[in-house]
Amino acid sequence: MVVLGIESTAHTASVGIVGEGAEVLGLASDFYRPTAGGIHPREAANHHVEVLPALVGRALDSAKVRPGEIEAVAFAQGPGLGPCLRAGATVARMLSLAWERPLVPVNHCVAHVEIARVLSGLDDPLLLYASGGNTQVIAYARGRYRVLGETLDIGIGNFLDKLWIGLGGTFPGGPALESEALQGGERLPLPYSVHGMDVAFSGILTATLALHAKGAKRADLAYSVEVTSYAMLTEITERALAHRGRDSVVLGGGVACNGRLREMVRAMTESRGGSMFAPPKSLCVDNGAMIAWTGLLAFRAGVTTPVEASGVEPRQRTDLVATPWRPE
Ligand code: ATP
Ligand code: FE2
Numbered sequence: 434m435v436v437l438g439i440e441s442t443a444h445t446a447s448v449g450i451v452g453e454g455a456e457v458l459g460l461a462s463d464f465y466r467p468t469a470g471g472i473h474p475r476e477a478a479n480h481h482v483e484v485l486p487a488l489v490g491r492a493l494d495s496a497k498v499r500p501g502e503i504e505a506v507a508f509a510q511g512p513g514l515g516p517c518l519r520a521g522a523t524v525a526r527m528l529s530l531a532w533e534r535p536l537v538p539v540n541h542c543v544a545h546v547e548i549a550r551v552l553s554g555l556d557d558p559l560l561l562y563a564s565g566g567n568t569q570v571i572a573y574a575r576g577r578y579r580v581l582g583e584t585l586d587i588g589i590g591n592f593l594d595k596l597w598i599g600l601g602g603t604f605p606g607g608p609a610l611e612s613e614a615l616q617g618g619e620r621l622p623l624p625y626s627v628h629g630m631d632v633a634f635s636g637i638l639t640a641t642l643a644l645h646a647k648g649a650k651r652a653d654l655a656y657s658v659e660v661t662s663y664a665m666l667t668e669i670t671e672r673a674l675a676h677r678g679r680d681s682v683v684l685g686g687g688v689a690c691n692g693r694l695r696e697m698v699r700a701m702t703e704s705r706g707g708s709m710f711a712p713p714k715s716l717c718v719d720n721g722a723m724i725a726w727t728g729l730l731a732f733r734a735g736v737t738t739p740v741e742a743s744g745v746e747p748r749q750r751t752d753l754v755a756t757p758w759r760p761e
Contacts (some may be wrong), residue, residue, distance in 0.1 A: 436732060437492065437503045437528070438725025439485065441521025442513025442541045443565060444472060444605075446481040448492040449721030450503070451729060455551040457722045459496025460715070461488040464485045467604055471594070478516035485524045486652045492721065500532050505737070509729020510538035511746030512566070518745035526740045535737040537728040541719075542567055542751040543578060547730060548723035549685035553710035559679050561670050561698065562751075564686030564719075565590035568632065568666070569751060576761055580674070580752050582630025582669045589662060590688050592634035596658060600651055610655045611691055617656030621649055625661055630672060632665045663694045667701050680707025689717040734758040 440447040447462035465480040467473060493500065508525035511518060520641075529536040546560050560571040560578075568584035580754065590607055597606025621644055624636040641654055669684055682702050688694060689711045699709040716722060735756040 434504050434729060434733070435498055435502050436505045436507055436537070436725045436729040437489075438507040438539065438721045438723070438728050439521045439525045439720045440509050440541070440719050440724045441481045441485070441517050442509050442719065443517060444477060444512070445719035446484050446488060446521070447608060447719060447721035448485065448488040448491050449723070449725040450496040450498055451722055451725040453462060453729070455548070455726050457716070458498060459492040460720060460722050461491035461492070461495065462720060463488060470598065472514070472678065474516045475515040477514065478520045481517055481520040485520065489524070489528065491744060492718065493609070503532060503534055505535045505537050505728060505732040506532070507537040507539050507724050509541045509544065509631070509724050509733070510743070511541065511749035513541060513747060515745065515747045518747060522745050526743060532657060532738060535732065536740060536743055537732045537736055538738050538743060539724050539727045539731060540749055540751065540754040541724075542569070542726040543754055544723040545685040545754065546571060546578060547727045548716050549683045549710070549712050551726065552712045552716065553683045555681055555710065558681050558683040558710070559670070559673055560683050560685060561666060561689070562686045562695065563589050563684065563688035565594070567686065570630065570670055572673065572677055573759060576755060576759070578751050578754070578756065579671045582632070585628065585631050585633040586635045589634060589666070592638060593658070593688070596638050596641055599638070600645055600654065607688055607691065610659065611693070612654050613655035614659045614693065617650065617652035617654070619650075619653040619656070620660060621653055623657055623658040623661045625665060627665050627668055630669050633664060637661060650742060659693050663691070663697050666694065667697045669703050670698060674705065674707070680705045682707070682709050684709065684711040685717060687718040690714040708715070730758040
């Protein structure tokens with residue numbers, strides 16, 4: 434079985450084609466880059482509308498797959514920015530009608546989780562999903578992915594992006610902050626904000642910008658922000674492991690590209706006798722392959738939607754989505 438998936442929830446327009454064993458046969462992506470500040474939803478959607486048709490062609494070419502071999506067309510239904518979601522959904526509906534193939538709606542967060550899970554080879558791991566808009570510790574139970582802990586304000590990636598722009602950089606902040614942090618060494622005092630199983634980042638943002646205004650070195654600020662915020666994530670992940678009686682963790686989402694976060698979670702899991710797995714970076718960040726793979730799982734379990742009922746869901750939460758491909 435071969436499924437094509439379309440991702441367009443935020444900055445990234447991407448088309449992926451995957452096979453039965455989660456092999457990525459084709460993947461083509463293009464990123465909207467705001468000229469200044471953060472994302473402008475309508476501009477991003479315009480970007481996606483422009484690039485998606487060519488991305489479909491590139492993904493098919495690189496996969497050496499003909500449209501007739503695609504068995505279902507999956508798309509990210511939510512969560513995300515309305516105009517961006519609608520751009521991807523429109524292309525998916527059109528392909529579904531033109532190719533006479535079923536349309537499969539996919540939750541973007543569940544897709545980050547499913548691609549990371551299948552690549553890890555672990556059947557039922559605990560998941561740390563750390564991306565732009567989301568920061569969640571997730572475990573599966575009785576037909577749903579359950580959110581055990583999460584951010585109380587902004588997603589860690591958006592926090593890193595905002596912070597980096599505040600320090601004079603440009604979007605995306607996460608990778609640039611990672612390089613900058615490698616030059617730093619002094620740990621400056623920042624609020625450490627863990628509340629039970631949850632975390633919050635806005636206090637660290639304010640405190641960092643205040644230290645910056647007082648002349649603190651940017652490399653030390655970057656280092657301190659990374660050490661502090663990744664320690665918070667590692668702590669809530671460890672607490673979740675302890676509660677669930679588990680030892681292994683799978684990372685997903687764009688921030689899972691980060692070397693320091695990977696190392697901190699790895700050290701924590703290994704001290705418990707477990708292990709950490711993170712997908713290759715191209716499959717941590719938003720990508721069409723994760724939508725295609727989750728679409729394949731859903732389609733095999735009988736999930737499809739008529740075009741008339743395939744509206745997007747900008748606020749669709751991880752724990753509200755049924756996952757009939759997983760045993761109860
Ligand atoms: P969501 O899944 O919440 O909708 P998203 O759509 O914003 O997230 P992702 O591609 O999953 O997109 O994640 C993008 C985020 O990952 C950005 O905030 C970016 O700064 C961050 N990021 C990417 N690489 C790194 C890195 N090496 N270190 C830290 N953060 C990173
Ligand atoms: Fe994402």
